[in-house]
Amino acid sequence: MSTEGTGTDADGLARSCDADPSWMRFGPAAPGLERAEVRLRDCAFEPHRHDVYAIGVTTSGVQTFTYRGERRVCLPGQVHVLHPDETHDGAQGTDEGFGYRILYIAPELVRDALGRRPLPFVPDPVQDPSLTTGIVATLLADIDEPVDDLAAASLTAAVADCLLALSGAAAPRQAPIDVAAVEAVRRHLAERAPEHTSAATLEAIAGCDRWTLARQFRRTYGTSPDRYRVQRRLALARAAIAGGASLARAAADAGFADQSHLTRHFRRTYGFTPARWRDLQAPAVG
Template identity: 45%
Template sequence: MSGNQDWALRAPQSMKVERMEAFFCGYGFEPHRHDTYAIGRTLAGVHSFHYRNSMRHSLPGGTIVLHPDELHDGEAGTDDGFRYRILYIEPALLQQALGGKPLPFIPEGISRDSRLYEASQTLMQGMECPIDPLEEEDAIYDLAQALAVVAGTRRGRKALDYMAAERAREYIHSALDSTITLEELEQASGRDRWSLSRDFRALYGTSPYRYLTMRRLDHVRALIVTGQTLTEASLIAGFSDQSHMTHHFTRTYGITPARWLRMLHRQ
């Protein structure tokens, strides 16, 4: 790997949690948002990013915790660049441990709490280190509990119907290549559409439509890594055309699909 070129390395995709290690020597990502938690650790240098109207600076020893659907970017805080590891973990995985509670929220986007650092150790191993399925399940549970403890309990929310929201989420997965309406989600979940939309956001960190779009983008990434063209992948994943997909990809990841692929090929 070149020391003066951006690169990214992904862990094997058999895992439930997407893991990545990357280096950026300058500007990394345009402002973007995704529907997963982004939990990271700076290994070297200074990782600077805008988050909730402030500039944050991550140094080695802390834990980055970006909440789903929060706008952020990323760049090197010094001329030396920065290297970091990052986990992208779906809120649905954490909900299996949280049992339908509102998602934990770390307002500053960076935590120096040792409990969170320790709980993320297993999932923050090097990309070459295999993680057994049961070990991963344990690590997800430990991470969910640490996030809840460090974030504290948020009060004042109405009761959430976790099972109805989960039925809606499962319906979305069954119809990724179709046009889905809120009426269909209402029928599938047994919950009125506006209560369902509220609960879905609280439990999974984003709206039903954004969740659907993200799952389609996951499919696109898997396809283009195996050699499918952007046009082919867009249509297979349920987008109307390549332009439509590229627009959503860039808004979600802060880089174009072509740049994302180039970075992976530099590993």
């Protein structure tokens, strides 16, 4: 197998893998963005390299890999950062195997999100859990989440800022928040929550690029534009369910991809599935 591949880790996976305890799955992708979840036991990656940043979090076991001439160890909760065109392999550090989730992001997206400044260089490929690396863990918590261009902009800005912080470079000076512009975006998202509003539409409303908007929106409202839209959709779905709508109809009318998409967000936000929440709202009999 060639070690010159520039795709994701599937390109460098040794063909001798035992298929039973090892698996790999990919979530919905977007241009320049791909996410995967991997579990390996009695299986190893051959030396290979990508043309993208690979940023992952170990979820179980002990992950080891050779990178820049040294053997590295990444434990559960730790984040690993692999730069474009850097050769690496991957293997289990114990008999139990290991698991991880990973994000592949094109360097041109990172550069655009950082205002065309040079790509950040992270000297230590293994990072301990921190507020900064926690951003990566949060972004990878649900790789099944669809990624439209609005979500992609928020994700890219967060990852670019994370890489910059881990590189030790000084963060760019934050421009004053254009309160009127950000409020106009918030109002648009609230009034049109079920719609698939594009990042380009919000750029036109705000008068700035999508990455600046994502940062200013978070500084103003404590969340991303995409997440704010999800919360408005959940409120619409709750009202529809309370009014007797089926779960599938409530999901569709609120703008979710399907009922399972609604269920994932509903459980994460309220601690119950929509069905359980509906049943708890039912009046007691007798």
